[in-house]
Amino acid sequence: MVTLNDRISCHTPNQDGTTTQEYFINMGPQHPSTHGVLRLILKMDGETVNDIIPVLGYIHRGIEKKAEAVGYRQQVHLTDRLDYLCALMNNWAVSAAIEKALNLEVNDRIQTVRTIIAELQRIQSHQLWWGVFGMDLGAFTPFLYGFRDREKITEIFEKTMGARLTMNYFQPGGMMYDIHPDFVKDIKEFIKYFRPILKEYEDLFSGNIIVQERLKNVGIIDAQTALAYGATGPVLRASGMPLDLRKMQPYGAYSKVNFTVPVGTVGDSWDRYQVRIQEMYQSLLIIEQLIDNIPDGPHMTMKYAAKIKPPAGRYYTQMETARGIFGTFFVSDGNDRPYRMHFRTPNFNNLWSILKMAPGGRVADLVAILSSIDLVVPDMDR
Amino acid sequence: MGLINDNPENPFKEAIPGSPAFITSIDKVVNWARSNSLWPLTFGTSCCAIEVMMAAGAAHHDLARFGAEVARPSPRQADLLVIAGTIVKRMEPLLKTLYDQMAEPKYVIATGACAISGGPFIYDSYTTIRGAHEVIPVDVYVPGCPPRPEAFFYGLLTLQKMIIEGQTIAKPFERRKPVLSVLPPRIKLEQIRDELVKNLTARSVTDLNQNPKELGL
Known part of the structure; x- marks a missing residue:
């Protein structure tokens, strides 16, 4: 041994x-x-x-095994607890997989609202990351700023969904409830509020010489290695690979909007930082293009509480969450419960890129690298 | 509170000499000071950590109002263990170690469904511990999945009340019954249930009282 x-x-x-x-x-x-x-x-x-x-394994709850014991409608609730900072995008991925299995087309209203909410969640997730990133580098102010603005999005979510973190909002076939009457107004107010704030983030943090010294040329990973390790999301895009499912395989309403995929050049912690900051600007752009013309229609295309029995087969759907590609794979044998449910979670694959990033650096650099990958541990262990 | 002391020879358990009136007034001062300067350990395993440790501690909700904002990463310096998230079998011995490393007097708040009973993983999960009380003694339970920061504050205030009323110098480590901090005073569980049913029936497209078989369940 x-x-x-x-x-x-x-x-x-x-x-x-x-x-x-x-x-x-x-x-x-x-x-x-x-x-x-x-x-x-x-x-x-x-x-x-x-x-x-x-x-790994200190928060392994056996979600994939548990998924075999609960019905398809309940899978949504389990995905909330995987990557809780992208809970709604996870909900969407599993709902879309079930819709694909059932051959169910959802209407434009559902697609548009889902896209807007997913982009809001991306901003919310990056705000939290920005705050915690600052705290890991030894600055407490970003934490307070990040959470101050994160609460604004949380309030928008809470009005529509009635929950703050684990929302269970996207269901197979649509959404749990229709959007709140104030939804559009609140989001417009938020965009107006947040765009100058994002500038402030950069003034406060990006221009700081200590931050730059600690991030630039630290934790470098090149695109080929990152791809070989299975890294996705901002970690891969910072290395210069423009892999973004929103552009490559557009789902939801992403094919209707114009946006760019920010990519880095070197693949160090600084590039990963910049990619996420630029992604927040792009998310604001996407929301702005969609918010004014949300189509009319029902918010649910299925009967509530009906048992779902997809035809036997294997189904896979993947989506771009704030941390990378979240995939849902399930095998159905025609019953109301999946035979096997597998989640391809972005954090598990992103984690292994530290094997290339960290060696050779100092312990203090490792903390900055870990924070720049933006790990959510329950998503790794499942 | 805190440690359940089986060892009768514990030196700290000895009664302090002095007149009862003196000890009682010392108790008041000590308990007041302890209750208003709780130092939490930054211990979060999953989702609840975001709401309970981070959102509650940040600017909007501000844990500092209750004197508990000095979050310590080391258990040696902390006296409040907030169990925020699921405890699985692999984490169990580590949670026990963390608790043992904390100095007396120490208090435990279990937040969220997972730390109370296993939550969504109470059935069909082969790893989850069904409630943190199976590992260490818990003082206050805060339900929710995850609980709102306000709910956590209510739990914290409940703990402060317990500390003020609870521990005495004459009988240190005396443990009081666990508290469920769910309901604000003067509100009963039935009232909440009635209100929920009323709201659901008013808004729902389905009839709550109808036969489940008609829905295809």
């Missing part, structure tokens, strides 16, 4: 003739900057990280 001790190389000669020994240090699962219960075993030489071994 290979133990951790076998991985240590002793007596690494230094330039001045002295020798050092590598050692292991344990980071997590209870650690403020792993954003949950992620555990990392670091192989260190002095302050330098030489190798990194992620250990």
Whole structure:
């Protein structure tokens, strides 16, 4: 059996003739900057990280197994608890998979409202990331600013959906309720409020020399490696690969709107930071194009509470959440419960890119890298 | 509160000499100070951490109003453990360790359905612990999935009330019954249920009292 001790190389000669020994240090699962219960075993030489071994499973709840025991309509509720910061996009992905299996076309109103809400959620998720990113780098003000503006979106959601974090709003066949009468007005007010604030974010944080020094040329990953590791979302796009499902396989109302996919050049933490900031501008643009002409129509195309029995077969749907590609794959045997349900979650694949990013850097850089990947641990372990 | 002390020889359990009147007035001061300076441990496993630890602590809701804003990443410096999220079997020994590492007096708030009973994972999950009380003693339960920050504040105020009324210097570590902080005073469960049914029937397109078989269930 290979133990951790076998991985240590002793007596690494230094330039001045002295020798050092590598050692292991344990980071997590209870650690403020792993954003949950992620555990990392670091192989260190002095302050330098030489190798990194992620250990998962501290929040493994067996969601995929549980999904086999509940009906199709209840799958939506489980996806909320995967990546809770993109809860609505996860809801949409699983609803779309079921709609695909049932050959159900949803009307334009549903598609448009879903797109607007998904983009709002993307902004909300990036706001939280921005706040926590600042906190991980040692600045507390971004945390307060990010959450101040995040509450505005939370209030819009709460008016329509009645919940703040786990909404269960998108259902197979449509939405749970119709949008609130104030929905359009509130979002317009928010866009007007948030666009100058986004500038303020950049003035406060991006121009700071300490932030730039800690992010630039730290945690570099090139596009081919990122693709090989299965990384998606801003992590991959920061390396220069413009892989965005909203452009490549447009779903919802994305084919009707004009927007650009921000990409980075180097693939360091700074590029990942810039990509997310630019994505917030693009999300505002998308919402602005759609908000004025939401088509009329019913918000639900299926009978409520009816049992769903998709025909036997295998179905896969994928969507671009704030962290990357979220895929839902299920095997149906014709019953009211799936035979097998699998979620391809973005965070699990994004995590492994730290194996290339972190080695060679310092521990403080590792914290910045972890934060720039924007991990949600319950999404990894499921 | 906190530790359930089985060891009768615990030196801290000894009664403090002095007149009862003196001890009682010391109690008041100590409990008042303790209740208003709770230092929470930043411990979040899943969704509840966003609402309870982050949104509650940030500018909009502001945990600092209740004197509990000094979040500590180290259990050695914290005295309030907020269990925010699901506890699974692999995390169980670590939660126990974290609790043991905290210094007395220590208090535990279990927030969210998962930490109370296993929540959505109470059935058909092979890993989830059915409630944090199976691992460590819990003082206050805050229900919700996840609870709103306001609900957490109500739980925190309940804990503060417990501390003020509860622990005495003469009998330290005396544990009081767990509290469910769901209902504000003077509101009964039946009232909430009636209101829910009324709202649902008024807005719903389906009849709540109709036979489920007609719906195809």
